[in-house]
Amino acid sequence: MASGSNKKAYPLRINADVLAAMQRWADDELRSLNAQIEFVLRDALVKSKRVKLVEKVVTELELLDDHKKDEAEKD
Template sequence: MASKKSFALRIDPKLYEALERWADDELRSVNGHLEFLLREAVARAGRLPGPKASVPKEKPEASQQEE
């Protein structure tokens, strides 16, 4: 397995609690979910090295049709 960079992260406790709940909903650890979110943001910004990574697009909202 490739090694990963470790670093300390200071974060607001309320934000951490929200991330913890979100990570639980996604069946991830907080660390894994933070990495997922950061990777997605970096890919969207076009800042990942190498070939362009595909980033999942947001689900389109259901359009409401007038009847």
């Protein structure tokens, strides 16, 4: 799972209060709202061991072996 030019637009339905809190957090971290949401999602994926951190600066994630098998079976 790589980032960068491999980004895909996705419509998101989200509670207004959650969105406002994410916007405040993004402002505190000097990120765009989109970048903040992506940061939080990536962090959750790494912490749940669904992907591994490829670089210290989180620009790219890689599926762990057991999840690669699951993804391959879906295709």
